[in-house]
Amino acid sequence: MGAREGPVTLKVILIGNSGVGKSSFMNRYVYHRFTNMYRATIGSDLLSKTVHVDGETVNLQIWDTAGTERFQSLGTPLYRGAHCCMLVFDVSFSALDAWRKEFLIQGEPQDPDHFPFIVLGNKTDLSDREVSRGKALQWCNEINAEYFEGSAKEDLAVDKPFARAAERGFQQYKKHTLENTGHFQITCKQPRETRNTCEC
Numbered sequence: 001m002g003a004r005e006g007p008v009t010l011k012v013i014l015i016g017n018s019g020v021g022k023s024s025f026m027n028r029y030v031y032h033r034f035t036n037m038y039r040a041t042i043g044s045d046l047l048s049k050t051v052h053v054d055g056e057t058v059n060l061q062i063w064d065t066a067g068t069e070r071f072q073s074l075g076t077p078l079y080r081g082a083h084c085c086m087l088v089f090d091v092s093f094s095a096l097d098a099w100r101k102e103f104l105i106q107g108e109p110q111d112p113d114h115f116p117f118i119v120l121g122n123k124t125d126l127s128d129r130e131v132s133r134g135k136a137l138q139w140c141n142e143i144n145a146e147y148f149e150g151s152a153k154e155d156l157a158v159d160k161p162f163a164r165a166a167e168r169g170f171q172q173y174k175k176h177t178l179e180n181t182g183h184f185q186i187t188c189k190q191p192r193e194t195r196n197t198c199e200c
Contacts, residue, residue, distance in 0.1 A: 007050070007057040007058055008056065008057075008170065009058075009059045010059070010061065010084070010166060010169040011061050011083050011084075011169070012062050012083065012084045012085070013063045013084075014062065014063065014065060014086045014088055015065050015103060016088035016096065016099055017099075020088050021088065021152050022064050022065070022088045023045065024122070024152035025120065025150075026045075026062050026064050027047070028152040029159065031047075034153055047061075047064070048060065049062065049162075051162075051163070053166050056170075058166060060169075063078060063082075065078060079107030080106075080107055082107055083168075083172045083173050084117075084165045084166075084168050084169035084172060085103050085115070085117050086117075086120050086165055087099055087120065087145070088120045088122055089121055090122050090123040090126070091123060091126055091128055091130050092130040093119075093136065097139075100117065100143065110176055111175075113144075116146075116169065116172055117144075118148065118161050118165045119146070119147045120161045121133075121136055121148070122151065122152060123153070124149050124156065125151040133147075136149070148161035148164070
């Protein structure tokens with residue numbers, strides 16, 4: 001494979017119910033700011049941030065998706081080609097399994113059993129959370145996902161889940177680059193009887 005031109009671009013998708021704070025978390029991470037004035041995401045939104053992973057410069061494309069059913073049909077083209085998926089919840093995560101299954105069906109990752117999922121519990125500053133850290137960790141162990149929690153509003157532990165998503169996404173990129181780009185090599189041994197023709 002030849003030398004790559006420019007940084008690797010990694011696609012990270014944020015999915016979860018409407019109002020869980022996907023836009024807030026993404027904007028806090030990229031722009032270091034928070035506002036209560038976010039309107040519901042219509043369709044999808046995209047922000048980029050340059051990060052360093054394993055000594056390489058990586059362009060992290062973070063896709064924020066609408067969490068309402070009327071936009072779910074947009075998931076098919078949006079999910080495809082993702083290198084990591086972040087499942088976001090706030091005080092309750094009862095819908096996360098449905099979002100995860102939806103991503104696996106619509107996104108069609110090459111190796112669904114080993115696709116990297118990051119589960120992110122937002123709004124840990126709230127006191128009325130239904131899901132304990134232990135319960136969230138137990139579910140993440142069952143689906144082989146990594147768990148993080150924080151607060152976009154209070155700027156608590158915002159960078160860590162994105163840094164890990166970049167690392168896991170980069171691993172996914174390296175693992176599947178040859179398959180995705182179609183680079184392959186055909187070797188042909190000439191038959192001994194006819195040295196000048198190839199019967200491949």
